[in-house]
Amino acid sequence: DQRLISEYEPLFDAPIELNQPEYTLTLTKDSLAMPLVQTESTLHEFLRTAPYPLISRRKTLNAGEYQEKVKAIFAHELGSEIPSAQVIADHLNMSVRTLHRHLQKEGTSYQQLKDDFRKDAAITYMNRRELSINAIALLMGFQDSSAFHRSFKKWTGMSPGQYRQQLGTPS
Template identity: 50%
Template sequence: MNDKATVPMSSVRYLLQAVENQGLDRKALLESLDIQEQDLIDAQSFPAYQYGMLYQKIMWLMQDESFGMLSGGKIPNGAFRMMCLSIIHARSLAHALYRCSDFYEICRGPTIKPVLIKKGRFALVTFAPIESMHDEVETILKPESKEQLRTTLSMWHHFFCWLIGRRLSLKAAYFTSERPDDVEYDKTLFQSEVKYNQHANALVFPASYLDMPIVQTEDSLRGFLKTAPYQLLVMVENDNSLKSRVMAILGKDFSREMPSADEVASGLNMSVSTLRRRLNEENTSYQQIKDESRKEAAITYMNVPRLSINDIAGLMGFDEPSAFFRSFKKWTGMTPGEYRKSEEYLKFDKGIRSS
């Protein structure tokens, strides 16, 4: 399991409290995923993939794919898949976002929808009531928690990144909630300026991204849905190092060609020589980061029993499964088949299947 990508314990506590508020058995839920209550008490952070499995189980139990997010109502299971299918063939990110908003209008359950607003050189994605509602967003929603807002904006941001196959660099993330104690986590998560006590919850980014094509296909969507919501929950390490910023640009989607060092340096507003020098000061390199990111992603996907080796090869960007076999053995010392017979995998698999 990928233990390096983590979420703060405040996110885990929020999710579990929301579960208890809905009348679910917290103890039974944790036991079904082989999560110990004591581990939650002692931990400073929580593995992102395990958090994803927890989130996935809760959404299934609640029959609500928007659980823990801003929606104003329940979104039935399967709706996210249908929304993705309705936008995957859009000609650009802007076109996809308009289709997404339209989908929310006809999807039974939610009372608010994401809305795209263009303002000169920048674009803004915020939330508004669906057309059948005549109230303001504030009167539709219950008082939001900072975790609900963080989860909502982060997951939508990462979804946009996945659609265009690259990191969508934000200008700012706006929150209606008050400034939290863990501001640095928000800055690291969004890799941008973060403002609180705003009039709306929104993602602000250069409008030039709106013209970018949707690079995903129905084939890549199938693998994406099998791992959801993992890729939407976390895309960066929980620190402010340059390595984390590079990993944020790389993201978690390896089905597309990874950017060159020059492209990453440009995205960080520095020369490639400066990038290499500063990474060297952190005892790493761009190539090491790429190798480490791909290895962690491969192990994460290998820990999903319903993903076949061919599925994983596609998610990792390999045209042939045999090429993935060779790379996986280079990274771990085991073939994919040997890994899935190992004690580490079997222990992990047992926890998943018991759910």
């Protein structure tokens, strides 16, 4: 029994009580409002190999830990303005400088993560036929659709209309 407790407590980061009539996992309301630490791409990989990631999570979380948390916060806030570095740092209970240091150790920066997120999200949205290019520009936080067009062309080498044409998706 002690071996199981020592295995499961770090996994769930909570006390474990064995030999109970029911096994439950209790979450506080606050924990449900926290950003997920999975992005769309990492969730696909997670589900493909589950439950192994749950068991090995404690051992592998440190590699890219902060950039994954930042990406998760971006994803949680999608459809509204992308959070500033200050808002991200506040979410993670640290100063902006500490956030920048952690990201630098991981070989990236807040700005790079923000740019990559906007690019990936824009490309994903371009595949959704029901969204117009102007709607996508607004979802991505662009107030001006021409700025979105310029950014999209910089990211992909083609305009949003050309990208949709290549997909066979009407703009």
